[in-house]
Amino acid sequence: PDPGKAIIGDTVWYDDNGDGIQQPGEPGIPGIQVCATDAGGVQQACATTDANGHYRLEVPAGSYVVAPTNPPAGLTATTPTPHGPVILVAGDQYLDADFGYNDNDQQPVLGKVGDLVFLDGDKNGVFDGNNTALAGVSVDLIRDTDGDGVWDAGEPIIATVTTVGSLDAQGGNYLFTGVPAGRYLVHVSDTNAVLTDYARSPLGVAGVNNHNQADPYPVHLVNPGDSNRTADFGYYQVDRPNVGVIGNQVWVEPNDNGLFDVLQGDFGQPGVTVELLNAAGAVIATTTTGASGDYAFVHLAGGTYKVRVSDAYNVLAGYNPSIVPTPGADSTNKAQPYTVALPAGGYNLTADFGYTGGGGGQGTGTIGNLIWEDLNADGTYQAGEPGIGNVTVQLWYDADNSCTLNTGDFLVETQTSSGTVTLGGNYKFERNDLPAGNYLVRVTDSNTVLVGYTQSQGTNPGADNNSQLQPYCIVGFAGSDLNGSNLTADFGYWRPAALGDFVWQD
Structure with a gap:
C-alpha cells in the first residue's frame, strides 16, 4: 500500500436475518462496485468485491462517504447507505464500511x-x-x-x-x-x-x-x-427584559496549566451542564455547553451571581479541575463556584472552567516501545532481530474514544526510534501530563527510513512484541497520575530479499 494514503474496506454480504450484522454463514456478495467520494463530491476510488464480498480502497487523507454504485438487484439494504462520513489521515485503515442486503420481503431493519x-x-x-x-x-x-x-x-x-x-x-x-x-x-x-x-x-x-x-x-x-x-x-x-450575559467555556487540557490553548491540545467539551446561582446560592438557571464547550446565561439583571459546573450527564467523569493560574482572567480556569458581579446591561465572559485527567507532574505515563526489522516476516519480535533507527512515530490523544484518527484528536508528541534495542524497546513516550483515556500510536517515517520495507502483521493484536495495525489504539490508559504504562505499541517491518545482478560477454 501507498504509505501516503489511507485504506477503506471491506465487505458486502447477504444479510440473511436482516439484523445489519454479518453472522457466520452469511455469504459475501461478489461483483459489487464500491466507491469513496470526498467532501467535494469527487469520486476518489472504486473497487469491485471479490468472491468473498471483500473490497479495498486506497484514498488520500480526507473525509469520505462510501457506497455501492450497483447494489444487488432485488435486495434491500439492511445497513445505512451511504456509509460515513469517514475522516482519515495517511496510514489509516478503516475496515468498517460494510454493506448488508437481504430480500425485499424481510422485516425492515432500520x-x-x-x-x-x-x-x-x-x-x-x-x-x-x-x-x-x-x-x-x-x-x-x-x-x-x-x-x-x-x-x-x-x-x-x-x-x-x-x-x-x-x-x-x-x-x-x-x-x-x-x-x-x-x-x-x-x-x-x-x-x-x-x-x-x-x-x-x-x-x-x-x-x-x-x-x-x-x-x-x-x-x-x-x-x-x-x-x-x-x-x-x-x-x-418567558418575559426577559434584562440583557446581561455571563459565560463562556468548559474545556479539557492534557497539561494541567489552567490556560485554554488549542496549540497545547486543549479542546472545548460539549454536553457539560453548568449552573447559575443567585447571591444566596440557589440555582436559578442551567444550560449545557455546545460543540466548542461554549455556554451563556442571557437576559440577566444586574447583580451578584455564582457559576459552577454540575455535569449532570457525567461527561467529565474521570477528569479533575485544573489549577487556577490567574483568578479573574479570561480563558483561565476558575475556582468554583465562580462569583460574578454583573452591572446592569453588562456582560462577563470570564466564567471559564478547565479540566484535566493528567498528572500535572504527580507521576509518569509511559507508552512505547519497539520498531524493528522483522527478519522472518512473521509479525513477532524475536531476540536478535535489530531495531530500525531514525524512524519517526507519533502519539495522539483519542479525544472521542473512537480508535480512529479524527479531527477532534490532538498530537501529543513525536519521537524518533533508536537503532539499538534496549530492554525490549527503541522508542518511548514518557510524560507527566498524559490524561487517562485512549491513545493512538502511528509510524510516520518522515525521514523515509522505511522506503522498501513492508510492515508485517502479527497474529496477537494487543500483545507485547506483536506487530500492531496502525494507528494502534491503546484503550483505557491509566494516565500519568497513576504511572500508567503500555509498551505494546510495536511495529515490525521486513524487506524482500534480492538476487542478481549482471550477465556479460566475457
Missing part, C-alpha cells in the same frame, strides 16, 4: 426516533390545540452504550437534526431515520440558541406521545425496524 419540539402556550406539558411547532432547534441522538438511560462520559452523539416549523403526517417536526435496534438518548442541544427566551414546560407522562419528556430522553428500539416517536419536548416563552 427504525426511526423522534419527533416533536413544541411551543407549549398553556404551559401544561402536553401538545394540544393551543400549541405550535418550534423551528430551528437542534436535537442530538446519543448512543447509550451501557443502556443505563444516563448520558455517560464517552457516549457519542451519532446524529444531529434541526426541527422545522410545520408538522409531518405523524404530527412531528424532527426525525432521526435509519436507526438500528439498540438503546439511545435524545437531547435538545439548541446550538442555534433558538430557545434563549424559552423555559422548559412541566413534565408530562413519561413515554406518552405529545407529552413533554425529560431531557435526555431514553429510547429503546428492541427489534430491528422498531420506531419510537415519543421523544417530545415542550417549551414556553
